[in-house]
Amino acid sequence: MIHHLRAAGTSFVLDARGTAVPAVIHFGADLGELDQHALQNLAEAQRPAIGPSSIDSPLTQRIVPLMADGWSGRPGLAGYHEGTPISTLGVQHTASLRLRETRHAGLNLSLVLETIPPVVGEPDATALVAEIDIEMSAQGVVRQRLSVRNEGSSVYSLASLDATLPVPARARELLDFTGRWPRERQPQRHDLGVGTWTRDSRHGRPGHDAAFLLVAGTPGFGFRHGEIWGSHLAWSGDQRLWAEASATGHSLVGAGELIEPGEVRLATGETYRSPWLVSAWSANGLDGLAERLHGFLRSKRPLGERKLMLNTWEAVYFDHDLAKLTRLAETAASVGVERFVLDDGWMTGRTDDRRALGDWVVDASKWPDGLHTLIERVHGLGMDFGLWVEPEMVSVDSDVFRAHPEWVLSAGNAELPQSWRFQQALDLSNPEAFAHVLGQLSALLDEYPIAYLKWDQNRDLLGGSAHRQTLACYRLMDALRAQHPTLEIESCSSGGARVDLGVLERTDRVWPSDTNDSLERQSIYRYTAGLVPPEFLGVHLGAPTAHTTGRSHELSFRLATALFGHAGIEWDLTTASETELDAIRVWASLYREQRALLHSGVLVRADDVDPARQLHGIVAADAMAAIFSIVTVAATRDSAVAPVRFPGLHPDLVYRVRAVKLGEWPRVLQDAPPPWWVHGGVTLSGRVLGELGLTMPLLLPEQALVLHLAAV
Ligand code: DGJ
DSSP states (O other), rough: EEEEEETEEEEEEEEEOSOOOOOEEEEEEOOOOHHHHHHHHHHHHHHOOSSSSSSSSSSOOOOSSSGGGTOOOOOOOEEEETOOHHHHHHHHHOOEEEEEEEEEEETTEEEEEOOOOOOSOOOOTTTTEEEEEEEOOOOOOOOEEEEEEOOSSSSSSEEOEEEEEEETTTEEEEEEEETTTEEEEEEEEEOOOOOEEEEOOOSSSSTOOOOOOEEESSTOOOOSSEEEEEEEEOOOSSEEEEEEEESOOOOOEEEEEETTTEEEEEEETTTEEEOEEEEEEEEHHHHHHHHHHHHHHHHHHOOOOOEEEEEEEHHHTTOOOHHHHHHHHHHHHHOOOEEEEEOSSSSTSSSTTTOOTOOOOTTTTTTTTTTTTHHHHHTTTEEEEEEOTTEEEEEEEEEHHOGGGGGOOOOSSSSSOOOOOTBBBBBSSHHHHHHHHHHHHHHHHHHHHHHHHHEOSSSSOOOOOOOHHHHHHHHHHHHHHHHHHTTTTEEETTOOOOSSSTTGGOOSSOOOOOOHHHHHHHHHHHHHTTTSSSBEEEEOOOOOOOOTTBOOOOOOOOOHHHSSSEEEEEGGGGGSOHHHHHHHHHHHHHHHHHHHHHSEEEEEEEEOSSSSEEEEEEETTTTEEEEEEEEEOOOOSSSSSBBBTTTTTTTEEEEEEEEEEEEEEBBBOOOOOOOOOOOOEEEHHHHHHHHHHBBBOOOSSEEEEEEEEEEE
């Protein structure tokens, strides 16, 4: 049978006739209502001619690409049964599969494949059963995951199990991401020539340089144009994302967990299950892709109102002093902060980053009454309380290490793994280590009214099994959430080294980067929000001079930047002037007033004619309102820059456009502003705003102007 899944203008067609490994014959534009007869004609129309010097049947791109089916590119499944005689090893490596069963219910498909018995040896000695779950969401997002069960008589050592998706020949350009601390998710593009483009992560976390989202599209695709296919692996450990174009004309993207030799060995009856590969198609460039992916994540992880928070890290670092923190909390409450998060430095002996990880006990010398006095004050000020933890780590200078040096995650050598930020990872797949951490964290959550944990992870693993550690970390998060169902968790990893949909299945916020430099944050937001909806993305108002870059920015630019996302403050507000605090109050009340829109609307990013000027915004789902930010990331190319066009509005609605003053206006260099500015706003149709646009004041570099649009 040929299966046709359809939602939100997207079709996914899978040819599962006969016993061959099924083939995805279309993932893209909606093909309309099609019966089996029409689907068969469609499938026939896609079968290629058979060329000379090739297999003698049409080469089809199967959902598990295998050498046995004529595919000489990267296989979907690789591994071998240990102890198999060398004479039959080739059979095991290529794992010939056939379809045993297909289940189709609504937008869900489930395929069961089995190995074709080898011609030599015991028929069942090398048996495998592979299952593939394919789901299309209401937004047209397709996610798939695979599992493989060893039904053979010896251990099956899995090398790789990747989910794949064919992309049409016209998708010749690739976009993915790289970065470093604290400069995550920087885009990189190139042509997909014949060969394979592979992005491996061996950090034990996706990493600051994670590929993040692999997009293949028609050349030149942008935020608002081009046909694209984007894929993300929902996994927080080692991983491989790749795209391959074959000289046969077939192209595909694939991804799976990166499994080290011997890391996944399945005894008879054991199963390995891959992470989800989450994919979406868009005819409208990256914004169309983001809209689908945001809808998908919002449906899976609905969030409550995102509280405006203050995080103490860049305000006090390890210098935890009750009087100082109380003053900070009072100032925070006075500007409208709703959550106070005590960052690193509260545990026994944690005077710097060289000690005390793994001992999740409040330092009695800094906190004679424990955290009670601070928390009571925070609650008295009308805020709730959050606490920083780093549960997967241990310092050599800690009680837990002194008692259990064997709990360190390592490859089993006599020497400790390379130290990283002066710390080691704790092997959470060790049940005793796991129980220790769970016990200490549970005790904290039982003793104190903690609404929120900032869950940090500050090193690459560099040894031990990233596979087992990642699963154990998920189990730990799940166990704590089960014990404390209202607990919110933020995923932080030296900033943004663990931003993925695997961790977001069990956390409520990611910290995209350790930089609070607004200029850096503009591009980090622009691209991280291409997958993760803004309400999951922490963004903090930092100090006037950014700690990570030494760059200084005016308050209005920092406030405009920190409006888009889940907002917070990470600055010693006790050093801010009254004028600054007043501006922050205006911003905080704007955030509270507009967060329903900012956290539910449709993301709009536009390419401007002038590369120094960027526009991003959020348009309400019903298009009745919008908030945009025009940002100068450098000196503009032109002296009298062209009008800014506002995409994403309803063409037939008429909008009142007004500029929003965040304490002070952004800095301009002009003899006179555009006339509409003098009149305090302008009323224009969505069509005019989208097609012709609106002239802007001449902003100096590193300034941002926030505009509010309301349908009249
Ligand atoms: C790294 C995080 O990214 C920072 O925000 C902060 O929490 C520090 N760790 C604390 O050690």
